[in-house]
Amino acid sequence: MTQSNEYAVIGKPTPKKEAQAKVTGGARFATDVYLRDMLWARVLRSPLPHARIVSIDTTKAKRLPGVMAVLTADDVPEARYGALVLDMGMFARGKVRYVGEAIAAVAAVDEETAARAVRLIEVEYEELPAVFDPLEAMRPDAPLVHENLPGYKTLFDRTRRAMTGNVNYQADIESGNVDEGFAQSDFVYEDTYEVQKQHPSYMEPNSTVAHLDEDGRLIVYNTTQRPHINQAILSSLLGIPISRIRVIPCHVGGGFGGKNRTLSEPTAAALALKTKRPVRLTFSHEEEFTSATTRHSAIIRMKTGVRKDGTLVATQVSLYYECGAYAPTPNAVWLGAISSSGPYRIPNARTEAFSVYTNKMMGGAFRGYGAPQSNFARESQMDRIARDLNIDPIELRLKNCLVPGDSLHTGQPLHSVRIKEALLRARDMAQWNTRRHDGNRALGVACGIFACGGFATSAVVKLHMDGTAFVATGAMDMGQGLRTVMAQIAAEELGMSADDVTVAIGDTDLTPFDVGIFGDRGTHTTGLAVQMAAADARQQLVAAAADAMGAKATNLELRDRTVIDRSTPGKMLHFRDVLGGGQYKKGGPIIGKASINPSDTPFDPKIVQGAASRMFSTYTFAVHIAEVEVERATGITRVPKVYAVHDCGTVINPAGLEGQIIGGLATGLGYALYEEVLIQNGQVQNPSFLECRPPTAVDMPAIEWDVVEEFDRKGPFGAKGVGNVSVINMAPAIANAVETITGVRVKSLPITAAKIVGGATAEEQ
């Protein structure tokens, strides 16, 4: 790994800012918030996947002593929220659309009373035909999950499309001429892949405490990745001006995308407004597994044409992502579409991507964010092609991978791409050429691309009189180490140590707007705003110092909170002496700010229809080689080792990066082998960690990792991202190794022992 030696702070392993708080137990989570006179809330949830609500009788519940309020849809404004479609309300209104949907909520003096009251609510249903499969849901005669929605908006190309049955979002990407491409191909491969719902498995459930403060302002403590969006959604749902709401996020006990939501907040807030007392709503773990969000399950049809030398010529991809009963995160579908060509140069490429309603638990954001699905298909099929053409899988990838100067299939040119170097490095690390297959053990490779950065964000940096700094960013640290990275970025820019920088995150009074942490925009985009705000402060500081020192601003550099005149040895002034007077000098106190939206270039409508964003800032790449062992008789599969190589731009905090690589890999491993939220007739069959569990320490492979570092000119000090692309390779890499060992090509996830033992070999398929 190339160490960034030119920086004082960037590239140095830095302990997390919140380490002390978390290790000592001082860290406050939403469930640690206890306010005087606080009430406890519980939610009545639908037992049926699709039914009209004939009546709701809350009389008995309301009469139970200790119950302070019972709310249903009739008690709250009719407003709905959502991303592209405003489809979801606080409670089911008129009908229920999935098992676990909220119908009513109770606030009572304690949790048991609230639970009892919930059981006293009487609901009369009239069952409706339900639909549980996305392809069936797309048929014209399928039951409609939603009627009469006013269409959906693709925010960034401003078109409003009518709903087509249960399709709530559609993107179409086409470059080149796919039909001609297939005609020119020597071989054409068609496969269908199926992938499952995977729960984000954060340890800390959704939890909110809401109350009205002394000024009558709504204050919300929660666990979230998107406090400013929570604030805006609460405003529109409850009819309160945004300035009269404050969201104070607590530490996040795991997010992984699953907390890029507004889920428990509106209900807690509505109950607080009703009772005029603090109200706490915490999901049970079971509710997490029925009524939160999972990764979208999907069906992927992939058809790829190649020349006999392995050159990719054409590809056609259909992505059918099942979003369940509501569509909070169509972005996942869009990002899956973007990643669907893989990190390859394919001159003729068409992708159609659909987000489809069914009467099931919702699909939403989860690390990988739509790309694990499409990449499982892409990287599985690549190995199928390699096997069929008798080309080494890595050689095949090297032949086709993107290089600087290439554009993606979406038409966006790439300015930062080192997938080739990453493949070569991974191949070396794993000793691929000599260790590829040995009996029940084999190496499997996969690589991937992920869109990185974008969307609006802002930052403010204040310099104190002693030269230490205070950074405010609306972004959230959900344990990934963002506060620490921000401190490093500001510290590098301002010539101080990361310890000199206090970083405030998320609190909507304390911080400026940010859309939320997802999609590898933490370091790359919110970090860029921090760098720019720090640069703004730096410029003011240098100007004040030039004035105070009688020096030329261009000769001044900053180090250890001291301004040094490069042109005159020994001539220096501590920030304190620039600022302590500076607070009383011309121009007043030093405040830097930055407000950016680095995604304001629209996609070419000739190539992309239905874009759910504008062009992303950059792209990240990764290669994973999984060393896999399969017990042939049982199909039990183990992954003793993984080699991971990332193209993530400049590494800001190597300690944090390692955590990100390992964590993403773990999620990918669980996706590949262990996890599936099983739903039958709309009912979640395994709603707990006991039955649906992510990998534990025992399951984790040894990991050897490296980066192919390169400065990305659009990122702060050249950084890109890593959180999502670290997830998307494990499943196909493992599937590829499994086929090498067993001859069985598993085309659905998870790769279970049963599928291996009962599976068809490639020849049989």
Next chain:
Amino acid sequence: MTQSNEYAVIGKPTPKKEAQAKVTGGARFATDVYLRDMLWARVLRSPLPHARIVSIDTTKAKRLPGVMAVLTADDVPEARYGALVLDMGMFARGKVRYVGEAIAAVAAVDEETAARAVRLIEVEYEELPAVFDPLEAMRPDAPLVHENLPGYKTLFDRTRRAMTGNVNYQADIESGNVDEGFAQSDFVYEDTYEVQKQHPSYMEPNSTVAHLDEDGRLIVYNTTQRPHINQAILSSLLGIPISRIRVIPCHVGGGFGGKNRTLSEPTAAALALKTKRPVRLTFSHEEEFTSATTRHSAIIRMKTGVRKDGTLVATQVSLYYECGAYAPTPNAVWLGAISSSGPYRIPNARTEAFSVYTNKMMGGAFRGYGAPQSNFARESQMDRIARDLNIDPIELRLKNCLVPGDSLHTGQPLHSVRIKEALLRARDMAQWNTRRHDGNRALGVACGIFACGGFATSAVVKLHMDGTAFVATGAMDMGQGLRTVMAQIAAEELGMSADDVTVAIGDTDLTPFDVGIFGDRGTHTTGLAVQMAAADARQQLVAAAADAMGAKATNLELRDRTVIDRSTPGKMLHFRDVLGGGQYKKGGPIIGKASINPSDTPFDPKIVQGAASRMFSTYTFAVHIAEVEVERATGITRVPKVYAVHDCGTVINPAGLEGQIIGGLATGLGYALYEEVLIQNGQVQNPSFLECRPPTAVDMPAIEWDVVEEFDRKGPFGAKGVGNVSVINMAPAIANAVETITGVRVKSLPITAAKIVGGATAEEQ
């Protein structure tokens, strides 16, 4: 009063933002802060005015069960703090300098245990000769209150002056040629006046709760006018970086200048650092009357030369302000010096002003801020002159008062002055010409000038997606209504209602730097920063709207959160529609900021030596006519009515202005008639509200008030200030009326019955 009809929000009576919180009892004061495991602190205070500390034995105190810590000077860093002189530590070190000085502090599990522990601390003293009079303290052989201080800095002309004995600050102002002036005068009057210590009499005592948060940051809840300065002082006293400290001011139960201090915070913080538990220190009311700060008592020598027609020719003023054992607020002396010529044109003027140590309770900031003292002298002497020359007192003032184009005796030119109009208006209102004297009732007039605005401040304004706004200012609302005025200023600038604007004050994480609220800089200076920050946000909003609407920015105006194209009827766009997309458009979220220091012009050193500031932004003026009744036999004096006319620039909130006028007048009334902190041998004789009480509702006169409104180009929407000048006229106006009624000229405050009955008439003097 001229109503400002051209504005939507400015000039409209607006209820206070915190009204609901205060009326419902929800408002949180520092004494309402209860943290788990909180300890209670009490302070050991010196019983002697001047003594060497031979030894301190805290053993017994430490052994008392329930005592968690005992600190003395030896347990804390040696650092000192102060304004121009760094003279004060957390505890007395080496010797005590006044009765009531802190020597040690205890933190215990409850207040009684802490109090008992304090009594168990054994201190051995060696008494030293003490000095109790400022003129005696200035003698070369006087006991030195402080030895070996490294001089004091006059920050703004950067000179460091050596200490001259007990003089810790000196200012000299001289314009013209005073000796020639006296030579040219027809009459010369010399008088000496004496004024007393007056306590700010806020209801809420000094109180702090300090603790370490989960990240080990020092968090301080307090009652203060200067949170950012508190933060900086805590940093330097405790050796903690400023970024590792957060001050969260609570509602202030009265400040009046007395809370422009750092007093209880360091002790509470030091105990919290020592015990690692939250610590609360609340002063008792008795401690308020011994160990907080009062208005400086003073001796004023005034010599004025006039022509026989009443034209003022020359004046020489010596101000001896007694600051007690430490000098937290030399600015009071400086501002007294600035006001010492009154609002008059005096071509030859010299003022020397001294801040002098004595072994008594400290003098500090209190509304009026040094000017009540000098103005009592000036306005008393003006009436002496009027009486002697047989000129009507108002005519005398009209003849000499400043007009636009004049400069003050300090050399600063005035751009906004309507004292003449104010005198004329007051004369009309009071029917002065016909009602001036009738037996035991008479009218007395006084007018005054006060420096307004200046010093560093900053503000940040955020626009939410629905167009509502969030304003952050480091300034404090101490009940004077600053939050409300800020909301009005931002609302006017941004085309919305004051209800649409949430204002955050004081919290040092949440707000940008401000030096503190004093000296009429709240509306005029911190409000200006808010206006500028709002204008910054406005400009971005208009640019985004012009883009969205296809309009010219210059044609756009803002009203009711809507952007209206003046050139095209019906063409408008709600802020929501500009911004909701705006968060995702070019330029990102809208943040306005402003950072100013509107006092960066130094005084001319040929005129002013020892300036404690740079030139002020502007000046405010007021005229008070007091209708006074004196019971001749007893000397009992009542003030049934007062006429007040203010020149305060544009009136932003008439409801708030009225409160300010009445409140200042009440303080001036108490100063004139009722209040005196009596000290004998350094011991406060009347340390409670029972014995030293401000006016109550029963004592208050009927008040008729008006303003002579004019736009001051340096203030937000033309506003100046009113808080200080409302105090400084009452004492001389009452003294003047008393002389009219009784023939007795009282030249010391308060004007007691005894002084009237036993007093000398002018002839006798």
